[in-house]
Amino acid sequence: MSIIVRNLCKSFDDKNVLVQFCANIPLRQTTAVMGASGIGKTTLANILLGFEKADGGEIIGLPDKKSAVFQEDRLSENFSALANVQAVCKTKQAKANAAELLCELGLQNDIKTKVSSLSGGMRRRVSLARALCAEYDFLVLDEPFKGLDEATKALAMRTVKQHTSGKTVLLITHEKETADALADHIIDFNKEDTHNG
């Protein structure tokens, strides 16, 4: 069972970003999308998340409940780390898990801190915790470990691996070692011919 992406096309002004792009994203597994900057990885993610409309092609079997870590953190600055994560929780249990997840990601001392006072790496982890806390059947992680130091990145990767096992995940990264560590499959945009069909 897979999410099937067939002949996807997308262009911005005169620039073709995806031309007749095809891929299979197996369900309940982690698929990494790799490639150089500007090659269309985030465009693909945006189409899958429903933020952009494709100019052509089709996507079959895409689950309704989605979650994501975006390229930007997209957090509410005036609210605490916990409030930002709990905002996506639908149940009391999920709300309780939110605090635990922040602790797992090494933010135990900053749970009640306003996001505006957090460092870039801390914000990234709050964003990660939020995506993992939401109810989802399909998770997109767009450069989720951007701005993290090596030790924190290792911790965050362990947490992601633990919380996403058996779930459908699309990991967008340009780092081979991140893809190797987390993904079951790799779609390499550098090798795929995304521009010629």
Place this chain on the structure above:
Amino acid sequence: MRNSTDKTKNTILNIAAILLALFLWQAASLWIKSDVLIASPVQVIGHLFHLLQTPTFLTTVLWSAVRIVGGFFIALAVAVFLSALAGRFPVLEIFFRPFLLTVKSVPVASFIVISLIWLSGNKLSIFISFLMALPILYNNLLQGYKSTDKKMIECADLFAFSPFKRFLLVRLPAVKPFLFSGCSTGLGLAWKAGVAAEVIGIPSGSIGEMLYYAKLYFDSADLFAWTLVIVIVSVCIEKLFLLLLKAIFAGLERAL
């Protein structure tokens, strides 16, 4: 350390500016030598203390404040409603535009005179304050609504935020600075227009009535003292309201 030095420097400069203005005022009154044309600051402050001791002072100020601030609050409620509608349905913004443009560009005196035909003096200041504050509040709120980060809206859509969470986490942060600036300007304008309406409508027991009689009897000291009362009360109400608004938002931000 530097901030505190800057603050002290600013306070000293502000006090110096006020003292200079008072000195120039006193000098002008000594030069003109006519209490009718210009009352001196000493006379005005003396008269103000006399006013404070009169039994009707507090009720007069309160009565005017209730009507003017009431008009402002009605404008705020209507502006919130209309700006949310115009933000959600852009076509409505086009339909609202001629009405708000008319209110913005027609002189307040024309509105006062026209409204006097329909309304009693008591209701006039409420209506005029409402009318003058409405376009400012509406425009500010709509600008705030439009300035909402699209990426945050996508985020709210993805995580299926409830309307309350969407308002709190996405809309409010964008609208807040515009709301503060709109309320600050709108309240000031509501006071100016509201008192002008009272001077023309002369509702009994209002600040406008006091100004009207001061003008009638050429009592400059009384006129200046009441003007000073208006400035002090409007500034105090504005500061208090903005503090209250800040406290409400801080409470809402803690509510999650």
